[in-house]
Amino acid sequence: MKRTVEILGIPFYNVSQNAFVDELIDAAVNKERRFIVTANPEIVMHAQQDLEFNRAIQQADYIVADGIGVVKAAKSIGKPLKGRVTGYDTMLGLLEKANEMKMSVYFVGAKPNIIDKLIEHVKCEYKGIEIVGARDGYFTASDSEAIAEDILVNQADFVFLALGFPRQERWISTHLDKFDRGIFMGVGGSFDVLSGCTKRAPDFWVRFNLEWLYRILSQPSRWKRALAIPRFMLAMKKQRRHG
Template sequence: MEQTVEILGIPFYNVSQNAFIEELMGAAANNERRFVVTANPEIVMHAQQDIAFNQAVLNADYIVADGIGVVKAASSIGKPLQGRVTGYDTMLGLLKRANEMKMRVYFLGAKPNVIEKVVEQVQINYQNIEVVGARDGYFSAEESALIAEEITASEADFVFLALGFPRQEKWIAANLENFKKGIFIGVGGSFDVFSGCTKRAPGIWVKLNLEWLYRILSQPSRWRRAMAIPRFMAAVQRQRKQG
């Protein structure tokens, strides 16, 4: 089994969800630094057009398949991945394990009311976690440097960023050298779901790999973003024919 599977120039780490959580926990326990990108078809397609974003993504230690489209694409080129490794499930798994080990967590992103509820949920459900910082995603370039300094001083074991792509990946890549330790992972809209402000797709939709469709039906404004999926699959088929 190949350790990575390359799809449209993006090397996806071939790992299961549970194994990935344990690998990150091991790195955190050893005070190591890791940069994680959870990539779906939309992110892959954006990386084709945005050179700075592409460089930020390729700078990551791990790029995992957050999207059934990526998993299907890997199978279509004859190099199957072990499955989806989503930002939301990775965050939940890490919070559970961090709670067991009484570790330190920093949250960055989302709206002010959402980040407040994220901290509340952690304090209720993960009482052994030390929340060493929580900032919403509305900050200036000048404030960005101060936030990086705050994260360094906090000695956070995990830093979850819900700034949306490409901003969260670019922010991590631009500031990564400032940090000596910590698992840095962009989790997109996960804070909204975790806080209860947005509903995640019901289990049956997730099981049938139709979470993307549920999001479109729940938020029709997302349909333009969903157009990246057919463009992604068409690009993958061109890759398959060429390779």
Template sequence: MKQTVDILGIPFYNVSQNAFVDELFQLAIDEKRRFVVTANPEIVMHAQQDFEFNQIILQADYIVADGIGIVKAAKNIGKPLNGRVTGYDTMLGLLQKANEKKMRIYFIGAKPNVIEKLVEKVQKTYSDIEIVGARDGYFSASESKRIADDIAESKADFVFLALGFPRQEKWIAAHLQDFDKGIFIGVGGSFDVLSGETKRAPKILVKCNLEWLYRILSQPSRWRRALAIPQFMFAMNRQRKQG
């Protein structure tokens, strides 16, 4: 039974980044089906306000801490996590391992030009991976079933969705039963970074846990989303006092 830490009603899997990649990779080798949520404070706060979304992420097989705020919150309540487990690093780790075994990958999300660049980058960097599907995130609800059927037929080992939350999680939950196998994971803006369309924060900022600040400075339009951080901190202080 996996160990979890409860943060505002969300059970975060207590695992290190490398161990998580290894675990998902083995599950894919064993042809299992899993639903992974990479959650930051913004997602946790959205789950407090959106009951449907809350119930969806609680259906996931794994919820991991993609955000230093989650890690700090766990430490503050005396139940420390093993560190961040980000969607981007999980995707990279799985691509590297999938390349060694010539596994099947399916990408969904981002803009048409981004998905095109992503495919080129992956084919160049991970030449033994079989990309069995890649489509942008601009599709209608009526097209979703056709995409799900295509994934099922492709027998993809890993399906990465960069549709943004809550859309990516809702899509996985709605179609998960259509698949016999596959690791399904929402990775937010990771396609933009891996394709080179946007830059990830400099390593020194990542190391200092200031990646969130870099995102706001490089994309000022995100400032409203950043308001979830103080809201999250306030809610966690309340949980700590009650706990």
């Protein structure tokens, strides 16, 4: 049984970044199905208010801590996690392994020009990967069924969705029962970074767990989203008091 740490009702899988990638690769090799949610404080707080979204992510096989706030929250209740497990680093790790093992990938999400650049980058840098499908994120509910069918027909080993939350998690939750294999994971803005269209925070910011601040400074429009952090801290304070 996998070990989890509950933060505001969300069970976080206690695993290291590298061990998690290895675990997912094993599942893919064995043609198993997995649904992964990479959750930060913003996602945790959204799940408190949106019960439909909460139900969707509770279906996941793994919810991992993509956010230093979650890691610190676990430590504050005396149940430390092994560290952050980010969507971007998990995707990179899986692509590297998939490249070595000549596995297949399907990409869904982002703007049309970004998905085109992403495909170009993956074909150049990961020559062992078979891209069995790709679709930008501008599609309707009726298109959704066709995309799911295409993924099913092509039997992708890995399906990465860069639709932003809560849309990407809802998409996976809605269509998951159609599949009996494949690693499904929402990766937010990771296509923008991997394609080279957006820069990831420099190493200094990553090392000191300040990626969130770097994103706000480089994209001021995100400041409203950052308000979830103090709300999360307040909710954790209440959990500690009553826990």
